[in-house]
Amino acid sequence: MIHIDRVAKRFGANTVLDGVDLRVDPGEVVSILGASGSGKSTLIRCINGLEKLDGGAITVDGHRVDDPKGLREARRCCATVFQLFNLYPHMTALENITLAPIEVLRTPRRQAEDEARALLDSVGLLERAGAYPSQLSGGQRQRVGICRALAMKPRYLLLDEVTSALDPEMTAEVLAILAKLAGSGTTMLFVTHEIEFARHISSRIVFLDGGRLLADLPTARFFAPDGGLAQPRIAQFLSRMSKS
Ligand SMILES: Nc1ncnc2c1ncn2[C@@H]1O[C@H](COP(=O)(O)OP(=O)(O)OP(=O)(O)O)[C@@H](O)[C@H]1O
Numbered sequence: 349m350i351h352i353d354r355v356a357k358r359f360g361a362n363t364v365l366d367g368v369d370l371r372v373d374p375g376e377v378v379s380i381l382g383a384s385g386s387g388k389s390t391l392i393r394c395i396n397g398l399e400k401l402d403g404g405a406i407t408v409d410g411h412r413v414d415d416p417k418g419l420r421e422a423r424r425c426c427a428t429v430f431q432l433f434n435l436y437p438h439m440t441a442l443e444n445i446t447l448a449p450i451e452v453l454r455t456p457r458r459q460a461e462d463e464a465r466a467l468l469d470s471v472g473l474l475e476r477a478g479a480y481p482s483q484l485s486g487g488q489r490q491r492v493g494i495c496r497a498l499a500m501k502p503r504y505l506l507l508d509e510v511t512s513a514l515d516p517e518m519t520a521e522v523l524a525i526l527a528k529l530a531g532s533g534t535t536m537l538f539v540t541h542e543i544e545f546a547r548h549i550s551s552r553i554v555f556l557d558g559g560r561l562l563a564d565l566p567t568a569r570f571f572a573p574d575g576g577l578a579q580p581r582i583a584q585f586l587s588r589m590s591k592s
Pocket of ligand 1: 389
């Protein structure tokens, strides 16, 4: 379980997360929605230890992320896919995917390569295993990024606006992969601006507003007129997003 307990985060005088409580249980697909600047990416960065907490605690399967040993264990359970792929440019798709399993999990090279090929096959990129990132489209790079995260066999997948840098066609191809993963029981915590996609695949929706958790509801309740939509800030946000 990912357990976020009264988490606070400030940048100077700017309080970006203000007492956020959230639980993600194995098997859940949870989307974090909210306006730009509401603290969504910061929350993901706090979970994987890229930001230090100013208050509260986060544990991943009982491992505290504010403790170096706990963070190491937490990072083994949690893999993150970022907006900007972050692939190593001098390594092929296959090498990008096998790097961490070989170095961190000590998986034998042959086995890591077989597993990486199976992952590339599952996202329709087996024939591009030897391509360098510069030879791949944005959508293909992001699919390799997803394979790289999955190669660590994480219990939890954190996804931070993974389609924001892609055009609509590439967005569709990446979302199709993520929908398949969600359908196969992978536990995921998403930050996304793709409202319809979030509605389609999430078991729960969380709404952040100015660093506070305004709603944490099963998806159908979030979109119900007497549920999440009854909250003016949420109704306003959804209406604005549907027009953009
Ligand atoms: N490293 C940082 N230093 C100072 N301020 C930061 C830093 N990172 C984020 N912030 C500020 O924290 C607030 C929340 O940022 P965050 O990226 O978490 O929002 P978001 O909800 O993910 O936004 P978006 O949807 O635009 O990506 C913003 O006001 C942002 O400017």
